[in-house]
Structures are given as C-alpha cells and as structure tokens.
Amino acid sequence: xxxxxxKLVQFISLADxxxxxxxxxxxxxxxxxxxxxxxxxxxxxxYGPYSEELTxxxxxxxxxxxxxxxxxxxxxxxxxxxxxxxxxxxFIGDADEVPDTLGECxxxxxxxxxxxxxxxxxxxxxxxxxxxEQIAKVHIVKNKxxxxxxxxxxxxxFIGELSACIRQ
Amino acid sequence: MMDxxxxxxSEEKVFKDPVHRYIHVRDQVIWDLIATREFQRLRRxxxxxxxxxxxxxxxxxxxxxxxxxxxxxxxxxxxSFSGRPQWNDSERLVTLCAALLHDLGHGxxxxxxxxxxxxxxxxxTQKILLGDTGVNSVLRRVSEDxxxxxxxxxxxxxxxxxxxxxxxxxxxxxxxxxxxxxxYFTGVSYGHFDMERILRxxxxxxxxxxxxxxxxxxxxxxxxxRYQMYWQVYFHPVSRSAEVILVKILQRxxxxxxxxxxxxxxxxxxxxxxDKTYDLADYxxxxxxxxxxxxxxxxxxxxEILSDLCDRFVNRRLFQYIDFNPAKEYRKLGELDALFRKAxxxxxxxxxxxxxxxxxxxxxxxxxxEERLPIHLLMRDGELRELSRESDIVDxxxxxxxxxxxxxxxxxxxREGKKKKVLRQQxxxxxxx
Numbered sequence: 001x002x003x004x005x006x007k008l009v010q011f012i013s014l015a016d017x018x019x020x021x022x023x024x025x026x027x028x029x030x031x032x033x034x035x036x037x038x039x040x041x042x043x044x045x046x047y048g049p050y051s052e053e054l055t056x057x058x059x060x061x062x063x064x065x066x067x068x069x070x071x072x073x074x075x076x077x078x079x080x081x082x083x084x085x086x087x088x089x090x091f092i093g094d095a096d097e098v099p100d101t102l103g104e105c106x107x108x109x110x111x112x113x114x115x116x117x118x119x120x121x122x123x124x125x126x127x128x129x130x131x132x133e134q135i136a137k138v139h140i141v142k143n144k145x146x147x148x149x150x151x152x153x154x155x156x157x158f159i160g161e162l163s164a165c166i167r168q
Numbered sequence: 169m170m171d172x173x174x175x176x177x178s179e180e181k182v183f184k185d186p187v188h189r190y191i192h193v194r195d196q197v198i199w200d201l202i203a204t205r206e207f208q209r210l211r212r213x214x215x216x217x218x219x220x221x222x223x224x225x226x227x228x229x230x231x232x233x234x235x236x237x238x239x240x241x242x243x244x245x246x247x248s249f250s251g252r253p254q255w256n257d258s259e260r261l262v263t264l265c266a267a268l269l270h271d272l273g274h275g276x277x278x279x280x281x282x283x284x285x286x287x288x289x290x291x292x293t294q295k296i297l298l299g300d301t302g303v304n305s306v307l308r309r310v311s312e313d314x315x316x317x318x319x320x321x322x323x324x325x326x327x328x329x330x331x332x333x334x335x336x337x338x339x340x341x342x343x344x345x346x347x348x349x350x351x352y353f354t355g356v357s358y359g360h361f362d363m364e365r366i367l368r369x370x371x372x373x374x375x376x377x378x379x380x381x382x383x384x385x386x387x388x389x390x391x392x393x394r395y396q397m398y399w400q401v402y403f404h405p406v407s408r409s410a411e412v413i414l415v416k417i418l419q420r421x422x423x424x425x426x427x428x429x430x431x432x433x434x435x436x437x438x439x440x441x442x443d444k445t446y447d448l449a450d451y452x453x454x455x456x457x458x459x460x461x462x463x464x465x466x467x468x469x470x471x472e473i474l475s476d477l478c479d480r481f482v483n484r485r486l487f488q489y490i491d492f493n494p495a496k497e498y499r500k501l502g503e504l505d506a507l508f509r510k511a512x513x514x515x516x517x518x519x520x521x522x523x524x525x526x527x528x529x530x531x532x533x534x535x536x537x538e539e540r541l542p543i544h545l546l547m548r549d550g551e552l553r554e555l556s557r558e559s560d561i562v563d564x565x566x567x568x569x570x571x572x573x574x575x576x577x578x579x580x581x582x583r584e585g586k587k588k589k590v591l592r593q594q595x596x597x598x599x600x601x
Contacts, residue, residue, distance in 0.1 A: 002498060002521070041288070044324050046541065056525045056571060063495040091498075126325075137325050 004039050006095040008057055009066050009088050011038075014103045015110050017083040021055075022047050024082060026117035027109045028054055033124040034166055036102055044141065048122040058082065066091050101166050108162065119147055120155045131156070172197065173261055173310045183235055187349050191239040197261060197310060198238070201268055204302035205452075210234055210271065212455035216350060217277050218410035219401065221484055223354035230271050236345035241267035241334050243367055244341065244377070254372040256328070261310065263331050266321035269303065270335050270342060272296050276456040280411050284418040285441045292451055294319045299448045333376035338529060339366070339387065339543050347393050350401060358396035361389040371546055378544040378552060387543060388561045395528040395565060403524035405574050409486040412576045416517045417463060417477045424471055433465040473517050480578075488579035490599055491572075492521055501575070504598060511582075511591040518578050525571040529555070529562055575599075 011028065018024045029049045032038040040051040061067040066088030072079045084092075109117060122142060126134045135152055175196040183191040193199050201207055210231040219226040241263055249255035273292030275281045282289060296303055297319045307315040320326040324336055334341055344363055351359025369383030379387055421435055425442045437458055440446035466478040480486060492501075501521065508515035530542070543555040556566040579601055582592045 002494070002501070005494075039286070041282075043290070052525070056523065056569070059569065059571070060494055060523070064498060065495065140327050141325050 005057055005061055006092050007038060009061060009084055009092045010095060010098050011106065012067060012082050013084045013092065015106045017081060019079065019081040020114050021080050023114040023117060025050055025054060026114065026121040029121045030109060030124060031105060034105060034162055044125060048118045049125045101168060104165050105162050119151060120158055123155055124159065185236065187236055187352055188239050191235050192242065197306065198264060198268060200306045201265065201303060204306060206272060206296050206301050206303045209452065209455055212457050213274055213276055214456060217279055218414060219407045221410045222404050222407045225353045225355050228349060228353045230274055233345055233349055234268055234271050236349055237270060237341045238264060238268040240341035240344055244334060244370060248367055248370050249372045252372055259328055259331050262317045262321060263334060265318045266335050267341055269297065269318060270322050275451065276454050276459045277414055280414040280418065284415055293322055295448050329375045330372055330377065337376055337541055339390065343394065347397055350397060354401050356400055358400055359393050361393045362386045366390060376541060378546045381545045381547050384545055384559055387555065388559055391529050391562055398526045403572060405489050406486060408522050408574065409489060409576055410481065412487060412520045412522055413477055413481045417481060420474045420477060420517060424474060429471060432469055433462060435462065473514060477517065487576040488601065489574040489576045492575035494573055500598065504595065507591060507595050511588045511595060513581060520576045521573060522576060523571060523573045525569055527569050528565045530567055
C-alpha cells in the first residue's frame with residue numbers, strides 16, 4: 001500500500017531535500033533510467049521528460065504531511081523545495097530497503113544544476129538512438145537553450161559515471 | 169517516388185461519421201494507410217477502455233477516433249491554413265499521416281495494460297511506424313526518411329513546432345475529436361463546443377497554432393467541456409472500478425505464471441510480456457477481443473482469485489468504492505490491510521486505492537517552472553497573449569489541479585462470505601458501508 005509514495009519519500013530523504021520542481025522531476029527520471037524501480041510515467045514536455053504522476057504524488061505527500069514544501073520568490077519565478085518531515089520519516093520506517101547505489105547517484109545528481117540535469121534527462125529520453133542523433137534531437141527540442149558541445153560531452157560523461165556507480 | 173506523395177484517388181472517398189458527418193480522403197497514401205492491418209487493429213480497441221461498462225453507448229474504437237483526428241487536421245490545413253505565409257504546404261502530408269497514426273501504438277485496455285507491464289503506447293507507435301510493418305512499407309513509398317518524419321511529429325521532436333502543435337498541444341485535433349466523439353457515444357450533454365468556429369479562427373504561427381482574439385469564447389467553451397468530460401465521464405468511479413479489476417487480473421496472471429501455476433488456458437499471448445521478452449509482433453497480435461477471450465476462459469481456472477476477478481470483469485460484478493483521503497486515512501488503510509489478511513481476503517487484489525487527477529488548463533510564462541505550452545490568442549495588433557490573461561473564466565481554473573481518491577473493495581464478498589463473519593463485519597464498519 002502506498003509503496004510508490006514511500007519510494008519518493010525515501011528518495012528525498014536520501015537527498016536531504018531537493019530544491020526545484022524541475023530538478024526533482026529530472027532526478028527521478030534519471031534514477032528511473034538507471035533502473036531504479038520508480039513507476040511514474042514520463043512524457044516529453046517543455047523542459048524535457050516530465051511526469052504528471054510524479055507531480056500528483058508529491059502533492060499528495062505534502063497533503064499527507066510526509067513532505068514539507070517551501071516556496072521562495074526569486075523575482076521572475078517561484079522556486080519550490082521539498083524536505084521530509086518527522087511524520088515522513090516514520091512513514092518510511094517500515095518501507096523496503098533501497099539499494100546503496102541509489103544514495104550515491106542522488107548525491108551526484110544533487111550537485112548538478114537543473115539546466116544540466118535537463119540536458120542529461122533529455123539525452124536519456126533519446127537513448128535508443130546513436131549518440132549523434134541523440135545530440136541532434138536535443139538541439140531540435142531545446143533549440144533555445146543553446147547547449148554547447150562541451151556541455152554535451154559533460155552530460156555523456158555524467159551518464160557514464162552514474163552507470164559505473166550502479167555497476168559497483 | 170515523389171509521385172506517390174502527391175498521388176490522388178481517382179474519386180474522393182468518404183467515411184460517414186456521426187461526429188464530423190463526413191471524413192474525406194483524396195490522398196492515396198492516406199487510403200493505403202487505413203487499409204493496413206496495424207490500422208485496422210484499432211477497430212478492436214475501445215477508445216474509452218472500460219467506460220462502456222458505465223455508459224453503454226461507449227463502444228466506439230480508436231479507429232473511429234483516429235479517422236476523426238485526421239479529418240480535423242485536414243480541415244485545419246486545407247480550409248484555415250492553406251495559402252497563409254506562416255504555413256508550409258510541403259508539411260501537409262506528414263501532418264495528415266501523423267494525425268491518422270498518432271494512436272497506432274495503443275494496446276488493449278491501454279491504461280491497465282501499460283501499467284501492469286510498464287509499457288508506453290507512444291513508444292509502440294514509433295516502433296510500428298519504423299519497424300517491419302504494413303504502415304512502414306506504405307510510408308516508405310513516399311520516401312525512405314518519411315516514416316522517421318511521421319514518428320518525429322508524434323514524438324514531439326519534429327523541427328516544425330507548428331505541425332507538432334496540431335496533434336499535441338492544449339488545443340489540438342486529438343482533444344477536439346475525443347471530446348466530441350466521447351460525448352456523442354456516451355450520450356452525455358457535456359463535451360460539446362463550437363469546433364467550426366475554432367477552426368475558422370485558428371491561424372498558423374511560428375511555434376504553434378494560435379486563435380484569433382474573436383474566437384476566445386469558443387475556446388472557453390472548449391476548455392469547460394474538457395473539464396466537465398473529465399469529471400463526468402473519464403474519471404467516473406464505476407469505470408475506474410472495472411479498470412482496477414482489470415489491472416488485478418493481469419497482475420494475478422503474471423504472478424501465477426511466475427509461480428509455475430498450470431493454467432487450463434495457457435496465457436500464450438501474455439508470456440513474453442510476463443518475462444519482458446516481447447517484440448513488436450507480440451504487441452500487435454494483442455487486442456481486446458483476445459483479452460476478453462482469456463478472461464472468459466479463466467473464469468473456469470482453479471485459482472480462486474483469478475477466476476473471481478475474471479468473473480467480475482466479464483459479468484460486471486464490480487468493486488464497491490468509498491471516498492478516501494490519503495492524507496487523513498492512510499493509517500486506516502494499514503488497519504484494513506491487516507484485517508483483510510486475517511479474514512482470508514488478499515488485499516493485494518481486493519483493497520485498492522485509485523487516484524484520478526487533471527489540470528483543465530495550464531499556462532506557462534517564461535521563467536516559471538510549469539511544463540505546458542499555453543494557448544495563445546492573436547490580438548488585433550498582431551501581439552500574442554496567453555489565454556488566461558484575457559479570459560476570466562479560464563483564469564479561474566488555470567493551473568488548478570483537481571484530484572479524486574477512491575478506495576475499492578468487494579463489498580459482496582465481505583457481506584456474503586461465510587467464514588470469519590465477525591472480522592468481515594468489522595471491516596464493513598470501518599469502510600462505513
């Protein structure tokens with residue numbers, strides 16, 4: 001019961017909080033692509049892979065009091081951040097254990113900017129294509145973000161790092 | 169090669185359609201695509217899944233809907249966009265093909281099937297377009313890269329964003345068809361709006377189709393129709409009950425197969441999905457007729473859970489439901505889970521929380537974190553304005569998500585079971601039924 005909710009609370013707990021809705025969306029997507037068992041369905045939206053189901057579950061977890069949402073006015077936009085509450089920690093007390101590697105992947109993702117994670121997740125969305133075609137797709141769907149060749153290389157290197165981390 | 173792309177039928181063909189009156193086909197490519205086995209398969213997949221168990225008229229298929237989306241896009245291109253400088257008429261055929269084929273990858277009772285086997289119908293649409301299929305061979309007669317172009321439009325990665333927006337946006341041909349078609353076949357009085365007016369005031373722009381300011385009220389009506397249809401039809405709690413049972417049947421069959429259970433009717437069509445070795449041919453081979461045949465025969469299986477769930481689905485003995493507030497009642501759920509187990513009723517199959525949620529309209533302004541492209545109005549001075557800035561009605565419902573949670577359970581089993589009556593009574597009193 002509510003196992004999928006518990007996985008999200010565990011994720012945010014391991015991350016010691018996540019700042020930015022977009023960042024959270026991309027982190028879960030990347031974790032899912034790294035074969036961690038998240039069930040939320042994703043589609044391609046403005047900022048890359050996006051899950052309505054994830055948005056809904058996060059709202060529910062806030063309503064349940066397991067997650068705390070804070071919003072900060074950044075002038076031109078509002079930034080949301082999520083942390084686990086005391087009740088949330090109780091809630092995941094009996095949940096299934098998560099693989100050790102998840103914590104390490106989360107730590108690596110958390111250090112990165114949401115712009116970078118947007119690039120990584122969008123590349124992963126097209127991971128059934130050869131590398132050159134993946135890059136071409138990103139340039140088409142993200143034509144306004146002007147990602148550089150260097151950023152592309154860094155994103156592929158990061159995907160490699162995460163894959164290696166899981167294989168440990 | 170190029171001749172095939174522009175080849176017209178010697179006489180226009182028409183399909184009589186209850187929503188659009190007539191669906192007109194002049195292009196040989198479109199006619200040939202309709203004749204493929206992958207497109208004909210859509211006749212055997214309900215447009216609204218289990219909704220026919222509530223609204224008995226909802227027997228229409230994804231075949232009907234796909235033709236409807238094609239017809240709307242054809243009218244937009246040929247009647248509203250043609251000759252305007254922002255529209256590139258060389259995109260006509262790829263847009264029509266994408267409209268016709270956008271739902272090709274839907275499986276039987278797609279929502280439930282995708283959920284249990286972790287599949288994605290959009291990915292299967294792409295695979296059918298690009299794989300060894302009848303559809304692919306028709307598209308390749310246009311040009312070698314044409315299947316990829318159609319797949320990119322449907323995958324929202326086509327360079328011309330205007331083309332993508334006709335198939336996939338907050339005011340696209342897909343939604344305009346399904347709202348009207350589903351309203352017609354369910355018989356409800358919601359879902360109707362003045363599509364002719366919307367098409368008349370739709371204009372091409374660089375990134376998406378936009379609506380002339382004078383058409384704002386028709387768009388308001390469309391958004392309100394969508395809002396009503398979601399809550400009156402698509403999220404109807406009884407059809408959700410049928411879907412819950414459907415999910416549980418598939419999960420039970422999968423578990424039994426993994427445990428080595430000997431089926432009287434072997435799940436031959438499902439095997440590759442159970443062990444994740446399926447290929448495109450396995451997927452295309454499935455339709456709702458096949459699933460229903462299995463469900464009917466599985467009623468006579470020895471496994472009581474599978475037999476009961478199939479009987480419920482085939483003979484419409486659905487689960488009862490109550491409103492459920494996860495925030496306040498999640499502890500109650502744990503308590504019920506334990507009581508169900510004590511009473512000998514497996515809660516993994518007979519106690520289910522189902523949630524439905526929808527955003528009627530969402531806006532996006534640069535710098536914000538939201539994710540959808542908004543509807544833009546074309547003002548008299550040529551400026552584009554986001555719809556909710558101009559419409560009070562749309563502003564009132566913009567960005568407001570509505571969610572509904574239900575807890576499903578077999579009330580009949582709890583009332584009629586002969587064993588552990590006290591426990592069952594206790595469960596019923598917690599469920600407040």
